[in-house]
Amino acid sequence: MSKSTPATIEDVARLAEVSIATVSRAIHTPEKVAKETRLKVTQAIAITGYTTNAMARSLRLGRSNMILVVAPDIGDPNFSNILVGLENEARSHGYGVLIGHTQNDPQRGLEYLKFLNSNQAAGMILFTGILPFGHQTMTARLPPSVGVFEPVYNGGIPYVGVDDAAGARKAIDLLIAEGHRRIAFIGESRTRLAHARRKAGYEDGLSAARLELDPRLVMPGDGTIESGRLAVEQLFMRDTLPSAFMCVNDQTAIGVMLALTARGYSIPGDFSVTGFDDVPQASFMNPTLTTIRQPRTAIGKQAMALLFKLLQDEKPEETEILLAPDLVVRNSVGGSARAAEALTHGHRRRHPLCARCRADGSLL
Amino acid sequence: MSKSTPATIEDVARLAEVSIATVSRAIHTPEKVAKETRLKVTQAIAITGYTTNAMARSLRLGRSNMILVVAPDIGDPNFSNILVGLENEARSHGYGVLIGHTQNDPQRGLEYLKFLNSNQAAGMILFTGILPFGHQTMTARLPPSVGVFEPVYNGGIPYVGVDDAAGARKAIDLLIAEGHRRIAFIGESRTRLAHARRKAGYEDGLSAARLELDPRLVMPGDGTIESGRLAVEQLFMRDTLPSAFMCVNDQTAIGVMLALTARGYSIPGDFSVTGFDDVPQASFMNPTLTTIRQPRTAIGKQAMALLFKLLQDEKPEETEILLAPDLVVRNSVGGSARAAEALTHGHRRRHPLCARCRADGSLL
DNA sequence: AGGAGTGATGTAAAGGTTTACATTCACGTC
DNA sequence: GACGTGAATGTAAACCTTTACATCACTCCT
Numbered sequence: 001m002s003k004s005t006p007a008t009i010e011d012v013a014r015l016a017e018v019s020i021a022t023v024s025r026a027i028h029t030p031e032k033v034a035k036e037t038r039l040k041v042t043q044a045i046a047i048t049g050y051t052t053n054a055m056a057r058s059l060r061l062g063r064s065n066m067i068l069v070v071a072p073d074i075g076d077p078n079f080s081n082i083l084v085g086l087e088n089e090a091r092s093h094g095y096g097v098l099i100g101h102t103q104n105d106p107q108r109g110l111e112y113l114k115f116l117n118s119n120q121a122a123g124m125i126l127f128t129g130i131l132p133f134g135h136q137t138m139t140a141r142l143p144p145s146v147g148v149f150e151p152v153y154n155g156g157i158p159y160v161g162v163d164d165a166a167g168a169r170k171a172i173d174l175l176i177a178e179g180h181r182r183i184a185f186i187g188e189s190r191t192r193l194a195h196a197r198r199k200a201g202y203e204d205g206l207s208a209a210r211l212e213l214d215p216r217l218v219m220p221g222d223g224t225i226e227s228g229r230l231a232v233e234q235l236f237m238r239d240t241l242p243s244a245f246m247c248v249n250d251q252t253a254i255g256v257m258l259a260l261t262a263r264g265y266s267i268p269g270d271f272s273v274t275g276f277d278d279v280p281q282a283s284f285m286n287p288t289l290t291t292i293r294q295p296r297t298a299i300g301k302q303a304m305a306l307l308f309k310l311l312q313d314e315k316p317e318e319t320e321i322l323l324a325p326d327l328v329v330r331n332s333v334g335g336s337a338r339a340a341e342a343l344t345h346g347h348r349r350r351h352p353l354c355a356r357c358r359a360d361g362s363l364l
Numbered sequence: 365m366s367k368s369t370p371a372t373i374e375d376v377a378r379l380a381e382v383s384i385a386t387v388s389r390a391i392h393t394p395e396k397v398a399k400e401t402r403l404k405v406t407q408a409i410a411i412t413g414y415t416t417n418a419m420a421r422s423l424r425l426g427r428s429n430m431i432l433v434v435a436p437d438i439g440d441p442n443f444s445n446i447l448v449g450l451e452n453e454a455r456s457h458g459y460g461v462l463i464g465h466t467q468n469d470p471q472r473g474l475e476y477l478k479f480l481n482s483n484q485a486a487g488m489i490l491f492t493g494i495l496p497f498g499h500q501t502m503t504a505r506l507p508p509s510v511g512v513f514e515p516v517y518n519g520g521i522p523y524v525g526v527d528d529a530a531g532a533r534k535a536i537d538l539l540i541a542e543g544h545r546r547i548a549f550i551g552e553s554r555t556r557l558a559h560a561r562r563k564a565g566y567e568d569g570l571s572a573a574r575l576e577l578d579p580r581l582v583m584p585g586d587g588t589i590e591s592g593r594l595a596v597e598q599l600f601m602r603d604t605l606p607s608a609f610m611c612v613n614d615q616t617a618i619g620v621m622l623a624l625t626a627r628g629y630s631i632p633g634d635f636s637v638t639g640f641d642d643v644p645q646a647s648f649m650n651p652t653l654t655t656i657r658q659p660r661t662a663i664g665k666q667a668m669a670l671l672f673k674l675l676q677d678e679k680p681e682e683t684e685i686l687l688a689p690d691l692v693v694r695n696s697v698g699g700s701a702r703a704a705e706a707l708t709h710g711h712r713r714r715h716p717l718c719a720r721c722r723a724d725g726s727l728l
Numbered sequence: 729a730g731g732a733g734t735g736a737t738g739t740a741a742a743g744g745t746t747t748a749c750a751t752t753c754a755c756g757t758c
Numbered sequence: 759g760a761c762g763t764g765a766a767t768g769t770a771a772a773c774c775t776t777t778a779c780a781t782c783a784c785t786c787c788t
Contacts, residue, residue, distance in 0.1 A: 006481060008774060019738045024776060034736060054482040055423040056774035059743055064419060066462070074451065075444045077644070084438050087465060091472075096462050096479060098430070101451060108455075115460060117370060118418040254648075280441070284618075286650035372744060383768045388746060398766060420744035423773050 007048035016044035027052070063122050066098045067307065070112055071127035074101040077279040078296060079127060082148055085300020086125060093308055095122070102132045109133045116143055123307045129153050129192050144310035148303040149294075151193040151320070158310070160303035160321040164194050164276075167292040167325030168201025171246055171274040174290070174327060176209045178335045180244040180272060183211075186231045186256060187221035187248025195223070195248050198276060202246060217242050221252055228255020236263070243271060244333070250275035250282050250291055257285065257332070268334030278328050287331035295323050371412035380408035391416070427486050430462045431671065434476055435491035438465040441643040442660060443491060446512055449664020450489060457672055459486070466496045473497040480507055487671045493517050493556050508674035512667040513658075515557040515684070522674070524667035524685045528558050528640075531656040531689030532565025535610055535638045538654070538691060540573045542699045544608040544636060547575075550595045550620060551585035551612025559587070559612050562640060566610060581606050585616055592619020600627070607635060608697070614639035614646050614655055621649065621696070632698030642692050651695035659687050 013020040018037060026033045026041040033041070044050075058064040067090050071079055087097045098121055100112045109132030115121055124145040126132070130153045147159040175183050185202045189195040199218070206213050216238060221227035228247060232255075235241055247253035253275030260271055267273055267287055275282060275291035282289040302321055309316055377384040382401060390397045390405040397405070408414075422428040431454050435443055451461045462485055464476045473496030479485055488509040490496070494517045511523040539547050549566045553559040563582070570577050580602060585591035592611060596619070599605055611617035617639035624635055631637055631651055639646060639655035646653040666685055673680055 006483070009776095010774080020775080021739080021777075022737060025737085028776080032736080037736080049481075051478055051481045053423070053774055054479075054484045055419050055428065056743090057776080059417070059419040059423050059745090059773090060775045060777090062743075074448050080439045080444055083463075084465065087438065087463065091464075091475065096464075096484065098460050098462055099447075099451065100455075100460075101448065111455065114415055115418075117413075117415045119370070120418045120460065281645050281648045284645045284650075285648050373746095374744080384745080385747075385769080386767060389767085392746085396766080401766080417744050420773090421746080423743095423775090424745045424747090426773070 006053070007050040008053070009050070011048050012041065012044045012050045015048060016040040058119070062119070064120055065095045066121045067095050067123050067125060067304070068098045068100060068112060068115060068121035069125045069127065070100045070102060070109070070132055072102050072104045072132070074099065076127075077281065078149060078277055078294060081296035082127065082300040082303075085297040085302075086148075086304045087300075088297075089301045089304035089308075093304075102128070104132075106133060123311055125303060125307065126152055126157065129194070144307060146303045146307045146310070148299055149194075151197075153191065153193060158306060158316055158319045158321075160299055160306060161194070161323070162292075162294050162299065162325045163322040164197035164325075165201040165204065166322075167276060167327075168198040168246070169205050170325065170327040171276065171290075171292055172202050172205030173208075174329070174333060175244045175246060175272060175274065176205065176211070178244075178272065178333055180242075181211060182214065182217065182240070182242040183244045183246055184217040184219060184231075184235065184242035185246050185248070186219045186228055187223055187252045188218050189220060189222060189248075192223070198248050214240075216240060221248060223249050223251055225251050225255035225258070228252035228257075229259045230255075232256050232259035245271060245273045247273065247275050250277045250279045250289060253289055253291070253332075254281070254285065257289075267332055272333040274333060282328075283330065285332075290330045290333045291328050293326040293328050295325070298323055370417070371414040372417070373414070375412050376405065376408045376414045379412060380404040422483070426483065428484055429459045430485045431459050431487050431489060431668070432462045432464060432476060432479060432485035433489045433491065434464045434466060434473070434496055436466050436468045436496070438463065440491075441645070442513060442641055442658060445660035446491065446664040446667075449661040449666075450512075450668045451664075452661075453665045453668035453672075457668075466492070468496075470497060487675055489667060489671065490516055490521065493558070508671060510667045510671045510674070512663055513558075515561075517555065517557060522670060522680055522683045522685075524663055524670060525558070525687070526656075526658050526663065526689045527686040528561035528689075529565035529568065530686075531640060531691075532562040532610070533569050534689065534691040535640065535654075535656055536566050536569030537572075538693070538697060539608045539610060539636060539638065540569065540575070542608075542636065542697055544606075545575060546578065546581065546604070546606040547608045547610055548581040548583060548595075548599065548606035549610050549612070550583045550592055551587055551616045552582050553584065553586060553612075556587070559585075562612050578604075580604060585612060587613050587615055589615050589619035589622070592616035592621075593623045594619075596620050596623035609635060609637045611637065611639050614641045614643045614653060617653055617655070617696075618645070618649065621653075631696055636697040638697060646692075647694065649696075654694045654697045655692050657690040657692050659689070662687055 102109045126147045129150040151159045219231035278291045278293040466472045490511045493514040515523045583595035642655045642657040
């Protein structure tokens with residue numbers, strides 16, 4: 001008969017010949033119950049196979065043991081490893097992880113908001129640069145939340161991620177060390193904080209090397225493959241080209257490389273390219289991509305840990321935790337002292353769209 | 365004052381001047397409530413911003429609105445898109461998706477079992493070939509479950525996935541059409557059902573073309589990159605090589621290609637390779653990988669739909685739903701009529717480990 | 729010896745919902 | 759005009775915990 005319906009605390013109490021209050025105490029505050037009684041209860045639990053009914057517990061406590069993780073796109077290659085870190089840490093606290101993807105649709109964001117309002121989640125992890133709900137006044141109702149991977153634009157929400165500026169700095173330092181002087185930054189954005197920070201690293205690197213920033217080499221982009229492609233096309237339209245492309249992320253770098261190879265250029269022979277993130281594909285591309293590694297699992301773990309601090313009402317001392325990025329050197333960056341010198345117009349081969357090339361046909 | 369604490373059904377009832385029972389009915393069985401009353405309730409809900417407390421509801425109903433998705437590895441490239449399909453379908457039924465990854469550790473599997481026993485999940489999706497819990501007798505207690513991507517070995521659990529045999533058949537038919545006669549199968553496994561089915565497709569294809577299966581060309585493997593690498597090394601040890609490698613999945617194919625290129629062979633010039641799954645990397649490799657595409661999002665969607673059928677106590681008419689696979693032709697397969705004919709020993713270049721090559725040094 | 733203090737346990741309320749059962753009312757039928 | 763029928767609504771129990779408060783039995787102090 002105990003098979004059909006799960007054992008309740010009452011079954012345990014009856015078997016251990018104590019009251020249900022004692023059973024509850026034996027579980028949650030064992031020090032308040034006599035050793036002997038504790039033993040009886042433990043045995044009764046083992047016999048009945050009792051597990052606390054999480055629903056009843058959450059109802060009573062007014063707080064669930066779930067954390068909602070919201071991402072615009074679950075398929076994002078950066079997402080899964082962060083999720084691993086999040087899940088591990090949550091589970092070690094006895095919490096479960098609920099996932100939601102908004103596909104950047106505010107309507108869907110609102111549906112998840114309902115999850116929160118109905119007490120189904122005690123806290124929230126945001127894997128997105130902006131709050132996924134339209135501008136509801138409900139902001140006041142938001143449970144403790146932590147942003148990961150990209151700072152949350154609307155502010156006020158603590159954030160755990162990589163040190164974007166430091167990472168970008170490592171990339172540009174490498175390019176400069178390899179002899180590059182004309183380095184483009186692909187993927188400027190006013191609304192994406194991570195982009196802005198990476199660009200800051202780019203600027204720092206240039207000025208540390210006493211190189212002047214050529215604003216014509218700074219291209220906007222939203223971090224998609226397409227944006228990388230587009231940036232290259234536009235640079236080719238104009239009459240100067242860089243010898244290296246520092247991309248705001250790996251997706252952008254993929255787009256840049258596709259555009260360059262489509263035009264018949266070789267990497268790193270003709271141009272060097274760097275990315276940011278170290279997505280799984282980075283080591284399978286041709287050439288393999290030199291990039292900045294995100295400590296993804298660590299980000300997830302720390303973000304969840306911070307969230308638990310918030311849940312315990314501890315005001316966090318820091319509102320932002322920045323992890324150290326690593327430079328991963330692969331094959332998309334070449335020593336280009338020669339390339340840089342051989343260049344006249346900023347590119348190496350003659351190409352039809354460049355006005356100067358057409359003017360003097362001399363360039364190979 | 366309604367700000368501090370979420371509105372309850374009682375607040376709504378008071379405002380609408382009805383009993384809480386009527387409010388509940390107005391929400392869940394509106395046809396049982398007079399039109400006029402229904403209107404009053406609807407307005408009261410809008411004013412108070414009431415949302416049903418999911419905890420209380422689940423407690424009362426004895427069933428939650430969560431589905432647990434268990435995977436050995438969240439980071440699996442196949443996982444994320446399936447998850448998208450699962451999540452979309454679940455949410456459209458008002459259910460949330462809870463995720464767990466076991467890392468193939470039965471201990472962790474058991475922790476999730478507790479989730480189930482405590483009524484936190486109404487059903488389960490298994491993204492794994494074997495039940496993630498040790499051999500507990502608890503099997504009887506398992507909630508409605510559906511396997512995805514790989515049939516569940518322990519049996520009895522309905523399954524939604526791609527038609528492995530048909531997919532494999534498409535791959536081998538392509539290879540045969542391209543002129544290959546000696547085709548290896550890399551990744552045989554006794555415990556993994558998906559592997560067995562793909563091998564069955566391989567066998568069918570061979571016999572349909574009246575080709576004899578050479579058992580020396582069937583290599584075991586667990587579907588990892590390393591297993592692909594190892595298989596190639598072992599084939600090189602022996603004195604016959606295939607002209608094409610049909611791999612049980614993309615990971616294996618990656619391993620095979622790495623091993624072949626490390627030995628200086630070109631693909632598809634010297635050897636052809638096919639994969640299975642069409643993981644995201646497949647289109648970024650060099651050469652890009654010809655493979656079989658998994659309809660991942662569709663698998664997720666249909667699996668979740670099937671699970672909801674089970675939850676509604678409908679005995680499912682079919683215990684297995686197989687989706688049609690697509691062949692994705694890329695660059696890792698070459699017309700190898702010439703290669704096949706030029707071969708003496710089954711490989712094209714002379715290589716030091718082959719006894720025959722060493723014996724007659726003639727082969728280029 | 730009486731009482732304060734302490735430690736262990738029990739009693740009962742509360743948390744928000746759903747729903748079986750009871751009640752009320754209006755209507756139509758004989 | 760009494761009564762059965764059916765629709766609309768209300769009452770109250772049940773789901774399973776947690777915990778404030780009450781109770782009880784000690785020990786120790788004065």
